[in-house]
Amino acid sequence: MPKAVVCRELGPPERLQLENFASAPLKPGEVRVAIRAAGINFPDILMAAGEYQLKPPLPFTPGSEASGDVVEVNEAAGVAVGDKVIVKMRFGAYCDETVATPSQLVPVPSTFDYAEGSTFLAAHGTAYHALIDRGQIKPGEVLLVHGAGGGVGLAAVEIGKLLGATVIAAASSEEKLAIAKARGADHLVLYAREPFRDAVKRLTDGRGADVVFDPVGGEVFENSMRCINWGARILVIGFTGGIGLARTNLLMIKGASVLGVRAGEAVRKDPALGEVRIKALSEWAEAGKVRPNISHRLPLEDFAKAMRLLIERKAIGRVALMM
CATH class of the missing domain: 3.90.180.10 (Medium-chain alcohol dehydrogenases, catalytic domain)
Structure with missing residues (x-):
């Protein structure tokens, strides 16, 4: 069964739990992505502590960006099994798999590996x-x-x-x-x-x-x-x-x-801003002009240690969870 980091009680990273979950069936227009890496962002830590402006109902899985492979498609235009993608979300990235819509997906730059893809767009x-x-x-x-x-x-x-x-x-x-x-x-x-x-x-x-x-x-x-x-x-x-x-x-x-x-939030108010931004960033990435600096890559089960690296200012650049 796939696994996810779950927040059932607000607090520090050590209160989060790694749990098994059942794969959800796909609705028309949805795809399933096998997550290979997820980026750690400071808002993830604040959200798990109940200190961020977005407060998802408990329980929830933290994480706003991931990358992986499309493994199943249900009538979702423009997406095919095998596509290597970045998944954008407000929370839910610390897991082995996720269900998404095509609007949440961006191709991983050909110059990036999964960890770099998962730590790029945020x-x-x-x-x-x-x-x-x-x-x-x-x-x-x-x-x-x-x-x-x-x-x-x-x-x-x-x-x-x-x-x-x-x-x-x-x-x-x-x-x-x-x-x-x-x-x-x-x-x-x-x-x-x-x-x-x-x-x-x-x-x-x-x-x-x-x-x-x-x-x-x-x-x-x-x-x-x-x-x-x-x-x-x-x-x-x-x-x-x-x-x-x-x-x-x-x-x-x-x-x-x-x-x-x-x-x-700017993109949610004006989606056109996001289209221009992603096009420019993707072109720069393909040209080798930008690339995330990842100082630590840790397995999913070390999520608390990974989050602590940000809290204690020990990361240089980005930290990625690897699945």
């Missing part, structure tokens, strides 16, 4: 939406990427360079910064070495960053307002480091904007 899709749709970054502008050793941060480094920005990568360790440099970062800032706001001013001759990509929040967000250029856009990706408070006087003086980034 992070790179968020970075794309943030920098292009929200931040409208321009060639030659300075992009400050916080948490540049994380999955979404590294994606922002890659895409920022593709778009012609000068990228300043900030992270908590030399090891993470080395990966950011390999992905194209122009300048590296180690948080413990000097206050990042001083480093950004030094690197920009006092001008500051034009765009700030911030998945951290808290004091990082608050200090980012002190190293921005005129007309800067601060992109709020997440708040793994706490909720930051916006000092409106600093924003006013710099003519700056603070923009919330919700890549998935």
Whole structure:
């Protein structure tokens, strides 16, 4: 029987359980995908703890992205048995198999393996939406990427360079910064070495960053307002480091904007955005211009350990569960 990670009680990853489940029959228009890998994202952890904006009814299976092979099709146009696909979902990815509709499927780039396919669209899709749709970054502008050793941060480094920005990568360790440099970062800032706001001013001759990509929040967000250029856009990706408070006087003086980034919700409001985004990301992937950095690949039964790698900031880039 197939297995799934099941949340029956909200809390830390250790409260989740690996359980057998019966395969559901397919309705017309549905396909069955044998899952080969699932990506770990921070919202999965928040959702299992009851701290995310989406709160599925219990019990549920966490996980918003996976990749695998189509093994059964019931009158679903455009899909065939044997297709290697990425599966997009709001939850349900930590399992051996899933039922999906064609609209949830995207071909795995030919340059990717299953783990890379399962860790691609959430992070790179968020970075794309943030920098292009929200931040409208321009060639030659300075992009400050916080948490540049994380999955979404590294994606922002890659895409920022593709778009012609000068990228300043900030992270908590030399090891993470080395990966950011390999992905194209122009300048590296180690948080413990000097206050990042001083480093950004030094690197920009006092001008500051034009765009700030911030998945951290808290004091990082608050200090980012002190190293921005005129007309800067601060992109709020997440708040793994706490909720930051916006000092409106600093924003006013710099003519700056603070923009919330919700890549998935934006597509639910305007599906055309998603089509453009996936086309661009797929083309970049096929051309070898973007690729997830996966620091850990663990078996499904080690789901709690895999989630802990994100909680404890031990991952560099992405973590994948392998089935």
